[in-house]
Structures are given as structure tokens and as C-alpha cells.
Amino acid sequence: MDEPALILEAQRGDLDAFNRLVLDYQTPVYNLAYRIMGEGDSAADATQETFISAHKNLHHYRGGSFKAWLMRIVTNACYDELRRRKRRPAASLEALTVVPEGPDADSEASLASKDESPEDHAERVELARAIQDCLNRLPDDMRTVAVMCDVQGMDYAEIADNIGAALGTVKSRLSRARARLRDCLQGVRELLPAAFRLEEESSL
Amino acid sequence: MITSQDFDRLSAYVDNQLSASEKARLEARLAREPELKAALADLRLTVRVLRSLPTIRPPRNFTLSRAQAEAHARPRLGLFPALRLATALAAFAFIAVVASDLFVLQSREAAPAAAPEVALSVAQVTASPETDEVGGAAGAEAQSTPTAQVEVLAPLAVTPTEQTEAAADQTTAPTATPETSKALRLTMTSTPTPAVIAEAQDAVGESAGNSAANPPSAQPPALPPLRYMEIGLAVLTVLLALAAWQWRKR
Numbered sequence: 001m002d003e004p005a006l007i008l009e010a011q012r013g014d015l016d017a018f019n020r021l022v023l024d025y026q027t028p029v030y031n032l033a034y035r036i037m038g039e040g041d042s043a044a045d046a047t048q049e050t051f052i053s054a055h056k057n058l059h060h061y062r063g064g065s066f067k068a069w070l071m072r073i074v075t076n077a078c079y080d081e082l083r084r085r086k087r088r089p090a091a092s093l094e095a096l097t098v099v100p101e102g103p104d105a106d107s108e109a110s111l112a113s114k115d116e117s118p119e120d121h122a123e124r125v126e127l128a129r130a131i132q133d134c135l136n137r138l139p140d141d142m143r144t145v146a147v148m149c150d151v152q153g154m155d156y157a158e159i160a161d162n163i164g165a166a167l168g169t170v171k172s173r174l175s176r177a178r179a180r181l182r183d184c185l186q187g188v189r190e191l192l193p194a195a196f197r198l199e200e201e202s203s204l
Numbered sequence: 205m206i207t208s209q210d211f212d213r214l215s216a217y218v219d220n221q222l223s224a225s226e227k228a229r230l231e232a233r234l235a236r237e238p239e240l241k242a243a244l245a246d247l248r249l250t251v252r253v254l255r256s257l258p259t260i261r262p263p264r265n266f267t268l269s270r271a272q273a274e275a276h277a278r279p280r281l282g283l284f285p286a287l288r289l290a291t292a293l294a295a296f297a298f299i300a301v302v303a304s305d306l307f308v309l310q311s312r313e314a315a316p317a318a319a320p321e322v323a324l325s326v327a328q329v330t331a332s333p334e335t336d337e338v339g340g341a342a343g344a345e346a347q348s349t350p351t352a353q354v355e356v357l358a359p360l361a362v363t364p365t366e367q368t369e370a371a372a373d374q375t376t377a378p379t380a381t382p383e384t385s386k387a388l389r390l391t392m393t394s395t396p397t398p399a400v401i402a403e404a405q406d407a408v409g410e411s412a413g414n415s416a417a418n419p420p421s422a423q424p425p426a427l428p429p430l431r432y433m434e435i436g437l438a439v440l441t442v443l444l445a446l447a448a449w450q451w452r453k454r
Contacts, residue, residue, distance in 0.1 A: 015268065015270060015273050018268065018273075019267040019268060022265070022266055022267045022268070023265065023267065026262050026265065026266045027259065027261070027262055029266075030260065030262040030266070031259055031260055034260055035257070040263060044262070044263055044264070044266075047262065047266050048266050050266075051266050051267075051268060052268065052272065055268055055273055124258070127253075127256075128257055128258060131253060131254060131256075131257055132257075146254065149219070150251050150254035150255055151254055151255065151257050153255070155219075156219065156221060171212065171215070171216055171221065172212060174215060174219075175208075175211055175212040175214075175215035175216070176208075178211075178215055178247060178250055178251065179208075179211055181250050181254065182246055182247060182250040185250055185253055192249075192253065
């Protein structure tokens with residue numbers, strides 16, 4: 001069954017059809033939530049909330065990209081949670097300090113390729129953590145735009161639609177986020193794989 | 205020196221978001237400004253590093269169970285609009301009753317000042333705890349000499365200013381003139397007998413005309429029914445608002 005048919009069935013109350021859509025989109029939804037929230041538990045909560053909300057509001061979906069619709073929902077779910085954290089700063093600090101440990105270290109490596117050496121694997125995990133750490137240091141609105149554009153590969157119009165901002169706002173927010181990320185990533189240059197370093201040298 | 209505007213342009217250039225003319229201008233500068241070119245290389249590397257972030261496998265499936273789907277499909281807010289409407293109606297009724305109460309009060313004040321003031325002085329005295337103390341002593345006298353009461357009440361009603369002073373004296377200075385305090389005591393002790401209430405009303409009516417046809421002092425310790433309605437509606441509004449709020453929170 002193709003996507004429009006699945007959506008129609010789901011709108012008619014077929015839970016199996018809806019759950020097939022969940023399986024199709026849970027990875028991008030979870031990944032966006034993970035990069036915005038900065039850790040796995042909050043990302044899982046936001047993802048679950050997204051699909052519950054999508055199911056509840058399925059009758060409001062009026063065509064267009066289903067993925068974009070879900071991305072909008074998960075972005076709002078993340079924003080809501082970040083706002084809640086701001087109101088309760090103690091909980092927020094706790095959540096941030098927990099980040100690098102535990103199952104998240106594994107989740108960064110969860111899609112590891114089979115043929116890489118243990119050293120390469122460890123370096124890759126460390127680099128991913130360092131990048132996420134730099135992302136976590138950004139203000140929420142900058143991080144969201146940077147994640148959507150540079151991690152998720154969305155275009156400016158999609159991002160503007162997602163966060164309900166003007167195209168110019170997206171442009172300037174992204175530029176400022178990249179400037180900060182560039183400065184932050186200076187500290188982890190030695191973690192960059194050889195391919196990155198070679199390209200950097202050749203482009204100068 | 206790379207300005208923030210330069211960096212904005214480089215960022216848009218990386219994403220191919222510059223207009224043709226902007227792009228041409230920037231490329232011309234890139235060809236002759238090594239610093240700008242280095243900044244672009246730095247920016248490209250940053251973007252590439254970010255894009256290198258791996259896709260993370262979700263820790264579990266997020267499919268909904270039947271129970272989850274049904275729990276959220278149930279119209280949980282069904283009662284909320286009804287409660288909200290009821291709250292609004294109760295609040296509206298409360299405002300309407302308060303407004304009409306204020307209107308009645310205002311129209312009473314607009315009428316000749318004597319009537320309400322006589323009523324007030326009588327009400328004040330009847331409500332005072334002195335009633336019991338004096339009741340025993342003067343009550344018998346008052347009841348046995350009804351003509352005396354009328355004599356006393358009539359001048360009160362005819363000269364409103366005097367009687368207002370008397371009321372003030374009674375509350376502020378206990379050493380009122382014997383005449384005034386006697387008059388007030390007589391009025392006070394006479395309240396339990398309906399006949400005397402009627403007389404008092406008559407006296408008020410004579411002085412104030414028809415505007416004081418129904419003075420509130422006629423019902424001694426009880427509040428007027430309008431006040432009960434106001435209190436009742438206020439309590440109802442608050443309760444309904446709380447119920448609506450609780451229901452929404454669930």
C-alpha cells in the first residue's frame with residue numbers, strides 16, 4: 001500500500017495502517033528530536049508524543065508532505081519541552097549533565113558499519129559526541145535551525161515553515177549558528193577523520 | 205576582516221541561496237580575498253562535519269497500542285465546553301444581579317435622603333447587641349405605651365438631619381441626649397412586634413413618600429434576597445470555573 005492510501009486508511013481509523021506510517025517515519029522523527037533535545041530519553045518522549053499527537057490530529061492533515069507534517073509536530077513537541085525546562089532550570093541542568101553517559105553513547109554508534117576497526121569506531125563515536133556537545137551549547141532557536149539544515153538536510157523554506165519564521169530569520173539564525181559551531185569545532189579538529197583534513201587542506 | 209554580513213553571505217552561498225548578482229559579486233571577492241576564501245573553506249568544513257553526524261537508530265518502536273490509540277481517540281474534552289459555557293453564564297448572571305443591585309441602591313440614594321437614613325438608623329440599632337440588655341427594661345414600657353413610640357418616631361421622620369445626628373451620636377458617643385437615646389431604644393425594643401414595625405414603616409413612608417416603600421430594615425438580621433443571589437452566583441461561578449479547569453487538566 002502506498003503512503004496516501006495508508007494515510008487514508010489511518011484517517012478512517014485503521015490503527016495498523018497508522019502504525020506502518022509510524023515505522024516508516026520514526027527514525028527521522030527520533031533523530032530530529034535527538035539532535036534538538038541533545039539526549040535520548042527526551043528524544044524518545046518527544047517522538048512518542050509526536051505520534052500520539054499525529055494520531056489524535058490525523059483528521060487535520062490535509063495532504064502535502066506527511067513527513068514535513070510530522071517534523072512540524074516533533075519540532076513543536078521539542079520546543080514545548082525546552083520551554084518547560086526553562087521554567088524548571090534545576091531539571092534542565094540535570095538533564096544536560098546526564099547527556100554523554102549511558103545508552104546515548106551506544107546510540108551514536110548504533111548504525112556502525114561492520115568493517116571499521118575498533119579505533120575508528122571509538123573515534124567516530126567521540127567526534128559525534130563532540131559535535132552534539134557543540135550543538136547543545138547553542139541557544140535553542142539556533143540549534144533547531146542548524147539541526148534542520150545541516151543535520152537533517154532540510155531547505156530554508158521547509159525550515160521556515162516548520163518553525164513558523166520568515167526566510168530571512170532562518171538565514172540569519174543559521175549563519176550565526178554556523179559561526180558559533182565553527183568556533184566550537186575548532187577544539188575538536190584532531191578528531192576529524194583524515195578525509196576531512198585532506199579536503200580542508202586542498203581547499204585552501 | 206570578515207564581517208558578520210560577509211559570513212551571512214558565505215552561509216547563504218554554501219546553501220546556494222544567493223541571487224545570481226550577489227553570487228557573482230561574492231565569487232569575484234573570493235577570487236581576490238584569501239581571507240574570505242579561507243572563511244568559506246572553514247564554513248564548508250563545519251557544515252560537512254555536521255552532515256557527518258550518524259543517523260541514530262531509535263531505541264524502540266513508537267507504534268501505538270490499541271489502548272493508547274483509544275485513550276486519545278476518546279473525546280476527553282466533551283464536558284469542557286459545557287462547563288465553560290456554564291461558567292460564562294453564571295458569571296454573566298452574577299454581573300447582572302450585582303448591576304441591578306447597584307442600580308437599586310443608587311436610585312434609593314437619589315430619592316429624598318431621609319428615608320434610607322431613618323431606615324439605616326433603625327437597622328443599626330436593631331442590630332446592636334444592646335437589644336437584649338435594654339429590651340427587658342424598656343420593652344415593657346414601649347409595648348405598654350404605643351402612643352409614645354409614635355410621638356418619638358414622627359419627629360425623627362420629619363426632621364431627617366436631626367435624626368441622622370442622633371444615629372451618629374448613638375454610634376460615636378454613648379452619652380447621647382436622653383431624648384434621642386430614648387427614641388432609639390424605643391424603636392429598637394419595638395422591632396419584635398410587627399405592629400411597631402408597621403408603624404415605623406408608616407413613619408418612614410410619610411417623610412420619604414413612595415420611594416421608601418420597601419425599606420430593607422424591615423427584615424432585621426437577614427440579608428436581602430438579592431445579596432443571597434449574589435453570593436450564590438459568585439460561589440457557583442468559582443466552582444464551575446474550577447471544575448472546568450480540573451477537567452481540562454485531566
